[in-house]
Amino acid sequence: MTDMTYLDGNMLDGPLRELLAVDLSATTGRCDNCGMTGPMAGLHVYSHAPGLVGRCPACTGVMVRLVRAPERAWLDLRGTTYLQVPMPTDRSGGALRA
Amino acid sequence: MGIVSPGFQGRPRSSAPDLPPGQYLTEDFPVLSAGPTPRVPTDTWEFVLTTETGAEHRWSWADLMSLPQDTPTVDLHCVTRWSKLGTSWQGVSLDTLLDAVDTDARYALAHSYGGYTTNLPLDDLRGGRAWVVHTYDGSPLPAEHGGPARLLVPHLYLWKSAKWVRGIRLLADDRPGFWETAGYHDYGDPWREQRYQGD
Numbered sequence: 001m002t003d004m005t006y007l008d009g010n011m012l013d014g015p016l017r018e019l020l021a022v023d024l025s026a027t028t029g030r031c032d033n034c035g036m037t038g039p040m041a042g043l044h045v046y047s048h049a050p051g052l053v054g055r056c057p058a059c060t061g062v063m064v065r066l067v068r069a070p071e072r073a074w075l076d077l078r079g080t081t082y083l084q085v086p087m088p089t090d091r092s093g094g095a096l097r098a
Numbered sequence: 099m100g101i102v103s104p105g106f107q108g109r110p111r112s113s114a115p116d117l118p119p120g121q122y123l124t125e126d127f128p129v130l131s132a133g134p135t136p137r138v139p140t141d142t143w144e145f146v147l148t149t150e151t152g153a154e155h156r157w158s159w160a161d162l163m164s165l166p167q168d169t170p171t172v173d174l175h176c177v178t179r180w181s182k183l184g185t186s187w188q189g190v191s192l193d194t195l196l197d198a199v200d201t202d203a204r205y206a207l208a209h210s211y212g213g214y215t216t217n218l219p220l221d222d223l224r225g226g227r228a229w230v231v232h233t234y235d236g237s238p239l240p241a242e243h244g245g246p247a248r249l250l251v252p253h254l255y256l257w258k259s260a261k262w263v264r265g266i267r268l269l270a271d272d273r274p275g276f277w278e279t280a281g282y283h284d285y286g287d288p289w290r291e292q293r294y295q296g297d
Contacts, residue, residue, distance in 0.1 A: 049132040050177050050257055050277055060134055062213075067281035069294045074281030 019085055028084040033061030040064075040083070118288035121181040128180055129242045132276065136211040136262045140246050145230060146265035147195060150203045157195070162247070165190045168229055172252035174259075175288035187250055189231030192223040203268035207275060208249050211262040215275035217284070218251065218258055220268060227253055230263060255286040255293070 025041040036058040043054035043063060054064035056079075065076040077083070117123060140159040147155045157165075168191050174182045206220045222228065232239055232247045239245030244261025251258045257277050267273075278284050283292040291297060 046132050048128075049130050050282060051132075051280055053132040055133060062133070065280040067277070067294075069281065072281070072294065076280045 018087075022085050024083075026086055029063060030081040030084075031056040031059060031061055031063055032079045032081045034059035035081075037084075117181050118175050119291045120293075121175055121179055121288065124180040124182055127182060127185075127243065128176070128178075130176065130178065130256075131242070131261075132214065133212055135241050137241055138211050138246055138262060143246055144265075145195075145247070145263065147199050148265060148267045149199055149201045150268050150270050153199075155195075155198050159246070162190055162230065162232070165194055168226075170229060170231075170250070170252075172250070174252060174256050177255040177257055177282065177286070177288075177293050181288075186235050187229065187231040188233035189229040189247070189250065191226060192228040192230070193226060195230065196220075196224065199268070201268045203270055205269040205272045207267045207269055207273050208258075208260040208263055209265055209267065210260045211264050213276075214260055214262070216249075216258050216260050217273055217275045217278055218254070219272075219285070222251060222254065223266070227251065253287070255283075255288050257282065258286055 025039070027040045028037060029040045029043075030037045034056060036056060038057070040054070040063075042057050044057055044060070046053040046055065051065055051067035051074075053062055054066075055061060056063050061079055063077070063079040065074070067074040143159045145157045145162060149155075167188055169186065169188050171184055171186045174185055201220075203220055205217060206223055207215055207217045209215045218228075228249065228251045230247050231250045232245070234240075234243060234245075239248065241262075244259075244263070247263060249258070249260040249263045249266075272284065274284060281294055283294055283297055286292050
């Protein structure tokens, strides 16, 4: 029996494309370690390293890691509880649409 | 153009030391860091080996200094592509520290003051290939290079040689560390150019 209560991940492509193609410096983030919320532009970024490491300015917890290989990149946001992203007005009533 | 032409004086280019693939030689000692530099006084410093059963073995700074000391001279290979040859260190072999411990673990996760972690097979910490070092080039290891003490595992890329090392957890299963969970290779052999996952 097929479970029809979920859709496959392709469904996320449109909504995430709209969300992730943003200027990160315009976003607000919540530190998963200490709970502080503030502009991502305010992170302390350590770049003399094998990747970029963005740390919370309050507790130094790691909020962002970005590793760039020649043909691949890895983005680790586990230290960021959420990103609040400025969006154009959604007049459909709220929910993200496919 | 330089005054000295390598074609007429000095060592010919063909005698340049062999480096792992993709590496270039540097004479200085670049400082890489993924966070603020911890300042750890030696009177509060400690090193802890934790076995897979949870048993802990601790060494104070005085304990570390009282153990037999090695003076390895080794080449360093950083995954950011610089290599530095013939570096001189003093410290305690991991063989000596592991002799104090009863374990059947196959993996190790080094952890540092400041929160950094990196994983290695336990076998790579044995056989005279890994040390906890406290002296570089005859002087106490500066904090920016991982002092008061860092791990030194020179046969792997330098991110495995955890600065400001605080301890090592011995584990039955592999547990990837700070860079290994962000795209870098789990093992990191420079001679096989194991930089990133899948290399």
